[in-house]
Amino acid sequence: GLSHLTAALDRPNITVYGPTDPGLIGGYGKNxxxxxxxGNELSQLTANAVKQFIEENAEKAAMI
Incomplete structure (x- = not known):
């Protein structure tokens, strides 16, 4: 998927996961x-929580 492509191209990426274990299928690489x-329940992940995660990690990922 796209997370694997960004990892292969050494580009920053934030991937949202629900019950899927990113350790099994996630992209590997920097950023x-x-x-x-x-609780691994995607229905419990709010848009505001994702926005906050992006804001907190954007500089680390060199996205800004």
């Missing part, structure tokens, strides 16, 4: 960050 749903 590959994971935003996980609370």
């Amino acid at each position: 590959q960050m994971v935003c996980r749903a609370p």
Whole structure:
């Protein structure tokens, strides 16, 4: 998927996960960050939580 492509191209990426274990299928490389749903329930992950995660990690990922 796209997270694997960004990892292969050594580009920053934030991937949102619900119940899927990113350790099993996630992208590997620098600046590959994971935003996980609370309790692995994607329905519990709010848009505001994703926005906050992006804001907190954007500089680290060199996205700004």
